Amino acid sequence: MKTDRRDAVHADQIRQHGGLAGLRAETALESALTRPRNKWVYDEEHDVATLAAAYGFALVSSHPYRGGNKRISSLAIATFLGISGCDFTGTDEDIVGAMLGLAAGHVSEDALASWIRDRISPSK
Numbered sequence: 001m002k003t004d005r006r007d008a009v010h011a012d013q014i015r016q017h018g019g020l021a022g023l024r025a026e027t028a029l030e031s032a033l034t035r036p037r038n039k040w041v042y043d044e045e046h047d048v049a050t051l052a053a054a055y056g057f058a059l060v061s062s063h064p065y066r067g068g069n070k071r072i073s074s075l076a077i078a079t080f081l082g083i084s085g086c087d088f089t090g091t092d093e094d095i096v097g098a099m100l101g102l103a104a105g106h107v108s109e110d111a112l113a114s115w116i117r118d119r120i121s122p123s124k
Contacts, residue, residue, distance in 0.1 A: 010065055010072055019067030029064035036080070048084045049120060052077045053113035060102045070099035081120055090119035 007023070014021045023029060036054040039046050059073040074095045081088050088095075098115055101107035107115070 009075065010068060013068050013071045013075070017068070017071060022066045023064060024066045025062075025064055028062040032058035032062045032064055047117070048081065048086055049117035050113045052080045052116050053109050055080055056112055057102065057109035060099065070103055073102070074099055077116065081116075082123070085123050086120040087123050088119055089121055094119065
């Protein structure tokens, strides 16, 4: 996603749901967005859930934005799954719980991948 589009999505989330606007650390964001690509290239075992989890985990744990990191993480997961031909079948409550667990350090990247795997189906 291009920088201006990415920033517009974040700003829209902040307008809709509140929080601090703006980027906290460009390098943290770039690192988070590179994580799935690195998994694709260097990890022999990866699937769409593993790569989606890499986006989610990296965006929550690196806190690239001043606010809204969990929301951006969940949007990144959903967007990546959609682009990859999958529908997320979990509820809003499911994703909120997962993002809160991730932010609190109770959910690992592997656990997030497994959680995603259990809640996706091929797009129709």
